[in-house]
Amino acid sequence: MHALDTRAGLVYRAAPIPETEHTAMKLLPLALAVAATATPFVAGAEDLGLVTDEQILLKQVMADKRTVYAASLNLSDPESRAFWPIYDEYEGKVKKLDDRFLDLVNRFAAEYDSLSDIEAEQMLEEKMAIEKERMALKQTYTRRVAKALPAKKALRYAQVETRIENMIRRDVYALIPLAI
Numbered sequence: 063m064h065a066l067d068t069r070a071g072l073v074y075r076a077a078p079i080p081e082t083e084h085t086a087m088k089l090l091p092l093a094l095a096v097a098a099t100a101t102p103f104v105a106g107a108e109d110l111g112l113v114t115d116e117q118i119l120l121k122q123v124m125a126d127k128r129t130v131y132a133a134s135l136n137l138s139d140p141e142s143r144a145f146w147p148i149y150d151e152y153e154g155k156v157k158k159l160d161d162r163f164l165d166l167v168n169r170f171a172a173e174y175d176s177l178s179d180i181e182a183e184q185m186l187e188e189k190m191a192i193e194k195e196r197m198a199l200k201q202t203y204t205r206r207v208a209k210a211l212p213a214k215k216a217l218r219y220a221q222v223e224t225r226i227e228n229m230i231r232r233d234v235y236a237l238i239p240l241a242i
Contacts, residue, residue, distance in 0.1 A: 127153075127226060134222045135215050144210035145219075152203040159196050166192070167238060174239065182241055200227075 128149075137145055166188050173181055200223065208216040 130226065131219070131222060134218060135211075137211075137215070141211055141215065145207065148203060148206050148210055152199070152206075155199055155203075156196070159192055159199070162188070163192050167234075170238070170241075174242075177241060 131149065135141075135145070166185060170177070170185060177185075204216070204220050204223070207219050210216075211219065
């Protein structure tokens with residue numbers, strides 16, 4: 063762990079974190095792509111061309127995310143053979159939850175001006191169910207990664223996953239207006 067110095071109210075890192083100094087810069091294009099992908103959902107766009115564009119953007123986000131993991135974890139060949147099938151399985155299941163969430167956002171966008179308390183309650187229940195399922199899935203697959211990789215790499219995986227998830231959620235939620 064690196065010591066922090068708080069001179070003049072600012073936080074300075076005493077030593078750079080090896081291999082991850084530019085992680086935020088690596089994740090920025092990923093976050094921007096996700097924000098661009100989510101924008102039409104919130105806007106309630108129904109143009110079929112946009113759906114295709116969104117699918118292309120989503121594929122790019124997934125490729126970028128995979129690149130971030132590859133760079134962050136620096137896996138050996140045996141570690142790669144153990145990790146990537148777990149990662150791919152996890153991402154496939156997460157995509158289903160993301161699809162449910164985007165459906166919920168689309169419903170909210172479509173009903174925004176006329177949302178009843180009953181509809182809001184149903185949406186809230188669905189949102190909480192998705193979040194609960196996502197956390198359970200994340201914990202299950204993080205345990206699997208921890209069994210497949212050395213402890214430090216498994217911890218790094220969990221840290222990167224959390225950072226990516228937080229960046230994506232922040233960008234997506236920033237696009238969704240608060241219920242009125």
